[in-house]
Amino acid sequence: MGKFSKKKISFAGPMIGKKEEEYVLDALRNGWYATFEKHTKMLEAKVCEYLGRKYALGTHCCTLALHLACASAGLKKGDEVICTDFSWVATAYSIVYTGATPVFVDIDPDTWCISPQAIEAAITEKTKAIMLVHSFGHPAQMDKIMEIAKKHNLKVIEDAAPSLGSKFDGKKTGTFGDSACFSFQGAKIAVSGEGGIFVTDDKEMYERAVLLANMGRTNSKKNFWSDFVGYQYTIGNLPASLALAQVERIDELVANKRKIFGWYYERLKNVEGIKLIKEKEKCFSNYTYPSALLEEVDEKKRNFIVGEFAKRNIHSRAAFPRMSTFPALEARYENPECKKVEEQGISLPAAHNLVEEDVEFVCDSLLELLGKKK
Ligand SMILES: Cc1ncc(COP(=O)(O)O)c(C=O)c1O
The missing domain is CATH 3.40.640.10 (Type I PLP-dependent aspartate aminotransferase-like (Major domain))
Structure with a gap:
């Protein structure tokens, strides 16, 4: 590809x-x-x-x-x-x-x-x-x-x-x-x-x-x-x-999103430094936006990955900034876990029209940009 x-x-x-x-x-x-x-x-x-x-x-x-x-x-x-x-x-x-x-x-x-x-x-x-x-x-x-x-x-x-x-x-x-x-x-x-x-x-x-x-x-x-x-x-x-x-058609839509997540999970589950957000006990997720924490990178590197993805025709998203840091709200909260996600979190493509080869390309690109082996 x-x-x-x-x-x-x-x-x-x-x-x-x-x-x-x-x-x-x-x-x-x-x-x-x-x-x-x-x-x-x-x-x-x-x-x-x-x-x-x-x-x-x-x-x-x-x-x-x-x-x-x-x-x-x-x-x-x-x-x-x-x-x-x-x-x-x-x-x-x-x-x-x-x-x-x-x-x-x-x-x-x-x-x-x-x-x-x-x-x-x-x-x-x-x-x-x-x-x-x-x-x-x-x-x-x-x-x-x-x-x-x-x-x-x-x-x-x-x-x-x-x-x-x-x-x-x-x-x-x-x-x-x-x-x-x-x-x-x-x-x-x-x-x-x-x-x-x-x-x-x-x-x-x-x-x-x-x-x-x-x-x-x-x-x-x-x-x-x-x-x-x-x-x-x-x-x-x-x-x-x-x-x-x-x-x-919601059952069909959920099944499709879960299938896409499954393709990511198969490829990324054992990669050190990538923490995929996976269903916790008692939970059933529709996996609207399959997401991960890139544990070994800083915000700059995460943003670089999002940018490099875009050059390859892959549309991903950096995770939300903490709302409490916005000017219209109040900046007096610490919330370190939110900060971590803000800096290292990424949501991966999951349009309904993706096929397994697309996810494979995203995962290969991610591993390459992180300097990891396939
Ligand atoms: C968590 C959350 N709440 C609220 C909204 C707002 O939804 P809408 O764009 O339909 O107003 C969104 C939209 O992205 C959202 O992700």
């Missing part, structure tokens, strides 16, 4: 088939006026059925679903929310939108998910909720987290953005917390372009979220009447039609 792949080895990319084409075409032709929410309602019903949740609300994206989760949990100025420091910043900003303060804690180095011990250590009398992320599809340690939440009477919000189809102890992610949110953004396991969904079993939270997502429109005095300031957050019917097809 040489040192350049003719095929773009993409970080992410969807699996689009006949079902997707059919549903989108149906939405395009028929999803207007009286049926303008047809596919949205079908998507919400399908997600409820799949998860065994009572209520779902489709949103323009997961960030907005997370805002609804925080707002419907009653978070406000003066409240603290214990939050992982390792995530896309949407996780933290959704807390900030409500006026509440994210308190950033460290991760479990084996899963890159929030550390239950760190949660417990950060609880104060102001703590109102825990915001966890099922990082890159790996489930967080939900037994411990729910135990802590119960003991301290805290709400739990699952940022399940990349984790549709993952499980902890046989139970699907997104079914543990008071609410949970998934993303259908284009790099996720199931896509709609932009898209998200909020789920809960709590009728009051759901009804509050629906009102907030629809401009506070109650129609209480007349049609179009709004009783408080709300937002326009709902998903469009067209993206919902695509998300619906994808959710109906």
Whole structure:
């Protein structure tokens, strides 16, 4: 194959088939006026059925679903929310939108998910909720987290953005917390372009979220009447039609991602200095983004590898910077495990269209750039 792949080895990319084409075409032709929410309602019903949740609300994206989760949990100025420091910043900003303060804690180095011990250590009398992320599809340690939440009477919000189809102890992610949110953004396991969904079993939270997502429109005095300031957050019917097809195929999508991870695992499992993030006990990951810690390199070398990959037509990603280091948030947290991942973490390509030879090329390139033998 040489040192350049003719095929773009993409970080992410969807699996689009006949079902997707059919549903989108149906939405395009028929999803207007009286049926303008047809596919949205079908998507919400399908997600409820799949998860065994009572209520779902489709949103323009997961960030907005997370805002609804925080707002419907009653978070406000003066409240603290214990939050992982390792995530896309949407996780933290959704807390900030409500006026509440994210308190950033460290991760479990084996899963890159929030550390239950760190949660417990950060609880104060102001703590109102825990915001966890099922990082890159790996489930967080939900037994411990729910135990802590119960003991301290805290709400739990699952940022399940990349984790549709993952499980902890046989139970699907997104079914543990008071609410949970998934993303259908284009790099996720199931896509709609932009898209998200909020789920809960709590009728009051759901009804509050629906009102907030629809401009506070109650129609209480007349049609179009709004009783408080709300937002326009709902998903469009067209993206919902695509998300619906994808959710109906989620088992197939998960199986494909797990197959891709398996190819990486076979080649990298015994390489010293490469720590692949693999399912921990009781965990079932959808492996949306197969990731590794390059234990022997510094940040500069990790970035060099990402750059060299790009020259070979391989699209990888450096791991997230700690959110607590962003100017809009507060830089007063240590979180050494997050720092390590920030500097040495890499997510490897896992677009749905990869074949084993692509993964082999990525692994060979990685070993070469690390100066390791095949
Ligand atoms: C952990 C996490 N939370 C939230 C989001 C936000 O999702 P969206 O882009 O659908 O708003 C993402 C998106 O990448 C994410 O990875």
